[in-house]
Amino acid sequence: xxxxxxxxxxxxxxxxxxxxxxxxxxxxxxxxxxxxxxxxxxxxxxxxxxxxxxxxxxxxxxxxxxxxxxxxxxxxxxxxxxxxxxxxxxxxxxxxxxxxxxxxxxxxxxxxxxxxxxxxxxxxxxxxxxxxxxxxxxxxxxxxxxxxxxxxxxxxxxxxxxxxxxxxxxxxxxxxxxxxxxxxxxxxxxxxxxxxxxxxxxxxxxxxxxxxxxxxxxxxxxxxxxxxxxxxxxxxxxxxxxxxxxxxxxxxxxxxxxxxxxxxxxxxxxxxxxxxxxxxxxxxxxxxxxxxxxxxxxxxxxxxxxxxxxxxxxxxxxxxxxxxxxxxxxxxxxxxxxxxxxxxxxxxxxxxxxxxxxxxxxxxxxxxxxxxxxxxxxxxxxxxxxxxxxxxxxxxxxxxxxxxxxxxxxxxxxxxxxxxx
Amino acid sequence: xxxxxxxxxxxxxxxxxxxxxxxxxxxxxxxxxxxxxxxxxxxxxxxxxxxxxxxxxxxxxxxxxxxxxxxxxxxxxxxxxxxxxxxxxxxxxxxxxxxxxxxxxxxxxxxxxxxxxxxxxxxxxxxxxxxxxxxxxxxxxxxxxxxxxxxxxxxxxxxxxxxxxxxxxxxxxxxxxxxxxxxxxxxxxxxxxxxxxxxxxxxxxxxxxxxxxxxxxxxxxxxxxxxxxxxxxxxxxxxxxxxxxxxxxxxxxxxxxxxxxxxxxxxxxxxxxxxxxxxxxxxxxxxxxxxxxxxxxxxxxxxxxxxxxxxxxxxxxxxxxxxxxxxxxxxxxxxxxxxxxxxxxxxxxxxxxxxxxxxxxxxxxxxxxxxxxxxxxxxxxxxxxxxxxxxxxxxxxxxxxxxxxxxxxxxxxxxxxxxxx
Numbered sequence: 001x002x003x004x005x006x007x008x009x010x011x012x013x014x015x016x017x018x019x020x021x022x023x024x025x026x027x028x029x030x031x032x033x034x035x036x037x038x039x040x041x042x043x044x045x046x047x048x049x050x051x052x053x054x055x056x057x058x059x060x061x062x063x064x065x066x067x068x069x070x071x072x073x074x075x076x077x078x079x080x081x082x083x084x085x086x087x088x089x090x091x092x093x094x095x096x097x098x099x100x101x102x103x104x105x106x107x108x109x110x111x112x113x114x115x116x117x118x119x120x121x122x123x124x125x126x127x128x129x130x131x132x133x134x135x136x137x138x139x140x141x142x143x144x145x146x147x148x149x150x151x152x153x154x155x156x157x158x159x160x161x162x163x164x165x166x167x168x169x170x171x172x173x174x175x176x177x178x179x180x181x182x183x184x185x186x187x188x189x190x191x192x193x194x195x196x197x198x199x200x201x202x203x204x205x206x207x208x209x210x211x212x213x214x215x216x217x218x219x220x221x222x223x224x225x226x227x228x229x230x231x232x233x234x235x236x237x238x239x240x241x242x243x244x245x246x247x248x249x250x251x252x253x254x255x256x257x258x259x260x261x262x263x264x265x266x267x268x269x270x271x272x273x274x275x276x277x278x279x280x281x282x283x284x285x286x287x288x289x290x291x292x293x294x295x296x297x298x299x300x301x302x303x304x305x306x307x308x309x310x311x312x313x314x315x316x317x318x319x320x321x322x323x324x325x326x327x328x329x330x331x332x333x334x335x336x337x338x339x340x341x342x343x344x345x346x347x348x349x350x351x352x353x354x355x356x357x358x359x360x361x362x363x364x365x366x367x368x369x370x371x372x373x374x375x376x377x378x379x380x381x382x383x384x385x386x387x388x389x390x391x392x393x394x395x396x397x398x399x400x401x402x403x404x405x406x407x408x409x410x411x412x413x414x415x416x417x418x419x420x421x
Numbered sequence: 422x423x424x425x426x427x428x429x430x431x432x433x434x435x436x437x438x439x440x441x442x443x444x445x446x447x448x449x450x451x452x453x454x455x456x457x458x459x460x461x462x463x464x465x466x467x468x469x470x471x472x473x474x475x476x477x478x479x480x481x482x483x484x485x486x487x488x489x490x491x492x493x494x495x496x497x498x499x500x501x502x503x504x505x506x507x508x509x510x511x512x513x514x515x516x517x518x519x520x521x522x523x524x525x526x527x528x529x530x531x532x533x534x535x536x537x538x539x540x541x542x543x544x545x546x547x548x549x550x551x552x553x554x555x556x557x558x559x560x561x562x563x564x565x566x567x568x569x570x571x572x573x574x575x576x577x578x579x580x581x582x583x584x585x586x587x588x589x590x591x592x593x594x595x596x597x598x599x600x601x602x603x604x605x606x607x608x609x610x611x612x613x614x615x616x617x618x619x620x621x622x623x624x625x626x627x628x629x630x631x632x633x634x635x636x637x638x639x640x641x642x643x644x645x646x647x648x649x650x651x652x653x654x655x656x657x658x659x660x661x662x663x664x665x666x667x668x669x670x671x672x673x674x675x676x677x678x679x680x681x682x683x684x685x686x687x688x689x690x691x692x693x694x695x696x697x698x699x700x701x702x703x704x705x706x707x708x709x710x711x712x713x714x715x716x717x718x719x720x721x722x723x724x725x726x727x728x729x730x731x732x733x734x735x736x737x738x739x740x741x742x743x744x745x746x747x748x749x750x751x752x753x754x755x756x757x758x759x760x761x762x763x764x765x766x767x768x769x770x771x772x773x774x775x776x777x778x779x780x781x782x783x784x785x786x787x788x789x790x791x792x793x794x795x796x797x798x799x800x801x802x803x804x805x806x807x808x809x810x811x812x813x814x815x816x817x818x819x820x821x822x823x824x825x826x827x828x829x830x831x832x833x834x835x836x837x838x839x840x841x842x
Contacts (some may be wrong), residue, residue, distance in 0.1 A: 018800050034498070075717055079717070105674055106765050107739055136756040167755065255528055269720040272720050273720075280727055295497065295609075296496055296500070296682070298826065303694050305693075306701055319526075321528035324558045331589070332551070338838060342526050353833035409715060409778040410773075
């Protein structure tokens with residue numbers, strides 16, 4: 001269960017009601033007309049689970065003997081999967097370890113591959129377009145490093161996730177490599193609940209069905225008009241984007257850090273756009289981890305320019321009983337107020353105290369309170385931020401689902417290499 | 422060697438010259454009057470190296486048999502040490518592994534301690550004030566978990582880094598625990614080159630002397646008026662803080678991620694202040710890793726609100742020859758432009774291409790080009806950002822070195838627990 005509380009006011013007047021109804025209507029339209037396919041993923045992806053299970057059972061020994069699931073992807077092809085893995089892995093025993101090859105950084109690539117051998121790993125190549133230079137280069141490096149023979153049973157260790165008909169899909173067909181496809185109307189940053197996330201997470205051993213279930217029921221609840229708070233928050237953020245151009249996500253748990261990176265892509269890439277009036281609009285996400293960043297970023301929020309909204313994420317029950325010992329150390333008695341308390345309680349009290357201190361400064365604050373980390377709640381959390389992003393995009397009047405601004409860099413990159421050759 | 426290049430213009434007129442001279446003068450004053458002691462750390466900390474070496478030789482077996490250096494600290498007491506460890510560890514063999522206990526998060530604490538035993542570890546407790554509740558609580562947890570007897574030789578496994586005369590210092594004296602002190606005029610976020618970083622990094626086995634050397638020669642060069650580019654950049658950022666409230670640090674190497682977190686604390690906590698006119702001023706830092714975040718945050722920089730300056734960090738030579746194989750895959754020939762190229766070259770070409778694409782949009786960009794990652798360059802990089810921060814603070818006319826905004830949350834926290842008891 002997740003509770004959503006906001007500590008700022010949005011005026012409910014005719015104009016705002018109209019804007020909210022329009023945004024809601026637009027999302028219904030997007031869903032029904034398939035403008036974006038992510039709304040239906042929690043249902044549609046159920047089929048993938050069976051397909052993944054068949055692969056896991058059939059490929060005699062290849063899957064069973066693997067210790068590592070190596071995911072080769074970047075951006076929307078890895079961030080969501082990584083986020084879920086980071087949130088859940090402490091709750092599972094006997095999970096296959098997930099290794100992510102993302103950046104074309106020779107040092108981290110070398111380091112990440114230290115434990116990986118051909119015989120102990122499954123390699124999942126994820127690229128929507130099939131032509132991402134970082135991903136294909138990393139894939140080639142793997143093929144070369146482990147001397148893959150693609151005409152042999154080596155290719156049972158490779159799984160490809162891509163758009164139907166993409167160049168990578170054609171490559172996979174040519175070598176009879178197991179392929180899972182992404183619906184063409186699901187963009188990278190909205191794709192975690194498609195094969196992009198579902199396949200590698202299932203292979204690792206996670207209960208993906210419950211993640212889908214959590215997302216599904218929340219999306220249904222939204223379209224049943226039961227989650228008005230989402231449109232209300234989006235309206236506040238969009239109407240005030242000049243006053244509050246920065247949206248801080250302050251999460252009180254270390255294992256949420258990768259989730260905040262997923263959020264940053266979703267929010268930044270969806271909303272940073274040129275609108276119909278040819279204006280540059282958008283909202284800048286920034287993510288911090290509490291209580292650590294109370295010792296870093298908090299001073300700026302409290303006393304710097306008042307240009308930020310702050311969303312807290314708090315986990316009520318970490319399901320971990322680690323306790324601060326009831327121990328008084330000579331001269332250090334000042335900190336005894338936390339004696340005998342669960343660490344769980346301390347970190348959450350810090351969240352509450354920081355939240356309250358921001359409210360005294362009239363900083364717009366809201367709180368997402370998760371009862372505990374489990375698959376269903378993760379599904380709901382993902383759906384929440386996706387819906388919030390779609391609402392904000394609708395209110396900005398932009399195309400939430402494209403990213404035309406990144407093409408120029410890609411063109412310049414290719415030219416640099418053409419010159420060299 | 423590090424080169425600094427900027428791709429934006431600062432008008433050199435009488436007024437700007439005066440502002441720059443004033444800021445330079447203020448930093449000279451701060452150094453000479455000891456307003457902040459960080460300027461002298463690279464020299465002053467040399468003594469610590471000998472003291473650390475004595476400890477390492479003398480404590481028969483305790484140090485030699487340790488595999489882990491467990492650093493217990495938060496914020497300025499850990500971020501810099503962690504940053505240096507992350508940048509250097511791939512270059513060293515036979516280093517002791519550093520483990521950081523920062524957040525009072527029960528899940529990450531439990532996970533980080535999996536390999537740690539009393540017999541295989543040295544515990545370094547770092548707290549400037551000595552009264553940081555997270556740090557002391559983590560310390561108590563360690564004392565309890567490993568059944569430390571502080572009146573026995575167990576306490577040879579503990580090292581304390583704190584201000585002279587602090588409560589933690591008194592505690593250490595009472596139990597004859599080895600203590601290293603931090604100069605009282607060095608704030609947490611400027612303290613990495615004090616005992617805060619020098620001691621744990623030396624214990625791990627890093628060549629800290631060369632880090633100090635790199636910082637020292639750069640600070641000298643600055644005060645010899647040979648690094649005018651720093652004040653120039655600070656002037657641009659401060660004069661335009663309303664137009665460009667967000668400063669993006671875009672680093673092209675995974676091992677720089679922890680360094681960017683150190684930067685975020687330095688920049689946010691130093692500059693987010695109430696100025697003499699009672700205005701809230703400041704600049705919001707946000708950090709990203711290339712090429713990964715080209716697939717995440719770049720779209721927002723390119724097409725979102727033009728409220729950002731962007732600083733690129735590029736490492737010319739990763740000293741790693743991992744190569745993209747000269748391999749053409751059927752249907753994937755489009756990415757062959759990178760065939761036969763070092764990953765080092767690809768990631769840097771991506772940095773250049775992104776930089777050039779931003780310049781076409783008139784986004785203020787500068788580039789920090791490091792020839793390779795070594796101790797001296799790391800020292801220089803740290804000194805650069807510290808001096809830049811001091812210059813910006815001087816130009817804002819604020820106190821760069823305090824953090825009054827975080828006190829309210831601490832008070833509320835204590836009240837919460839008082840109510841419970």
